[in-house]
Amino acid sequence: MNLIDTHIHLDFNAYDDDREAVLQRAQQQGVRWYLNPGTDLGTSQAAIRLAEKYDGVFAGVAIHPNSTASWSPEILASVEQLAPHPKVVAIGEIGLDYYWDKSPKSVQQKAFEDQLALAARLEMPIIIHNREASEDVIAILRQWIPTLPASLKGRPGVFHSFSAPPEIADAALELGFYLGFTGPVTYKKADDLRAIAVRVPLDRMLVETDGPFLTPHPHRGERNEPAYVRLVAERLAALRHME
Template sequence: MRLFDTHCHLMDGRFADDLDDVLARAREAGVERIVVPAVDLATCREVIRIAEEHDGVYAAIGIHPESAGDVPEGAYDEIERMAQHPKVVAIGEIGLDYYWDSAPRPVQQEVMEKQVELAKRVGLPIIVHNRESTEDVLALLARTRPGDAAGGVMHCFNEREEVMRRAVDLGMYISFAGPLTYKKSDDLRAVATIVPEDRLLIETDSPYLSPHPFRGKRNEPARVALVAEALAASRGVPVDEIAEITWRNAHRLFGKVKA
C-alpha cells in the first residue's frame, strides 16, 4: 500500500531532534511521498533544504495568512525564483485565517491573491488554508480561477457539503486530515462519502491534528494511514483502494512529483 501525505510541516521545531526517525516510521507505514508546505519566506528556504536532503519529500513555498502582515520586500520575486526548483511542487500554504486575524483581512486577501496569480504564472497548484473565512476564500478562488490553471487543494477540509461542492466546481481537490477520525466528526465523514473520487486527498498536517487514538500528541506522517482508514470506512471501500486513489490524485495535482 502506497501512501501520499500531501501536507506535513517537517520544518517545525518539534521534528528537529528526530526527523530521520520520523521519516523512517513513515516509510514503514507505507508513506512514500510527502509534501512539506512553508509558512513564510524563511521556511520556504527550509522546506527546500529538507526536500533536497530526503528522497520522496517535496516542498511547497508560500506565505501563510498568519504571516501576511509581515511580508519582506522582494518576497514574491524570491518565491517565484524558488518555484523553479525541481522539488518545489506547489505554492502554499496560502489562504485566509479569520480566527487568528493576525493581519487585517484586506491584507490577507491581497497576499493570497498575489500568490494565486504567482502560482498561475509558474504553472504550479496552490495549497489553500481556510479558517473561518470560507466565503471570502471561495470568492477569491472564483475570481482568480486557479482551478482553470494548475489547480489546487483545500487543505485539512472541515466544512459542509455545499462548500465542498463549490470548491470542486472551482477545480479544487479536497484533502482530509486527522479530524476525519474524531468521534464527533460524523458530519465531516458524511461529506467524505460524497467527494468525487478523482478529487480526494489525504494528509496529516503534522505536527498538528493527530488522529484518534493519538489526539493531543505530536502528529507525524506515518499517521496518514489512520486518515486513509477513516476515509475508507466512511466510503465503504478497502483501505488499499483509498490509498491508490489518493496516490493517483496527488500525483495528478502535484505534477512535478516523481511517480
C-alpha cells in the first residue's frame, strides 16, 4: 500500500539530525509522498527547498494564524511570490487559532481572508488550521466558497488534523472539504474523534502525521515522523472493518 503523509513539517529542526533516515524509514513503510506546509515565510521557503531536494516532497506556502501578528500586504505579496513554484501545491497552513494568544483575532481573520482570496485567484487548494475557532472558520469559508473558480469547486482543500465537533465535520464536508486525521485517532480516550472518522466518506478522508507533533499510539511521547502515518491509516481501516 502506497501512502501519502498529507501534513508533515519535515523542515522543522526536530529532523535536522536524521532527516535522511526519517525519509528512509517512511519509504520502508510505503510512504511515497509528503506535503510539507509552511507556517511563515521562512518555513515556506524551507519547504520549497526540501521539495526541490526530494522528489516525493511537495510544499505548501502560507502564514499560520499564530504567525500573523505583523500581517501586512507586503507579507501577502511575499507568499504570492512563492506560490508559482512547480512543487508548491497548496496555500497553507492558514486559518484561525483561538487557543493561543499570539495574534489578535481580528488580525488572524484578516490574514485568513487575504490568503483565501489569494488561493482562489491562483486556483490552489488550501490547508486549514482550526483550533477552538470552528464557528468563525466555517462562517468565513461560507463567504469564500462562492468566489471559487470551477477548478476548485468540490475540492477546495483540507481541514488538517481534524478535531472539531461532529457538526463542524458535517459543515466542512458540505462545503466540499477533505478531513485530515492524525495520531489522536489512535488515542485511548478519542472515542468522539473515532465516531466522526467512521462516518466520513472514504473519498473525503486524508491521513497525516503533523510530525513532529501528535505521535500515534504506541509511540506517543516520542517525536512523530512520516513512517507513523501507516499507524493512522491502519487504525482508520480497522474502525471501518477494512483490511
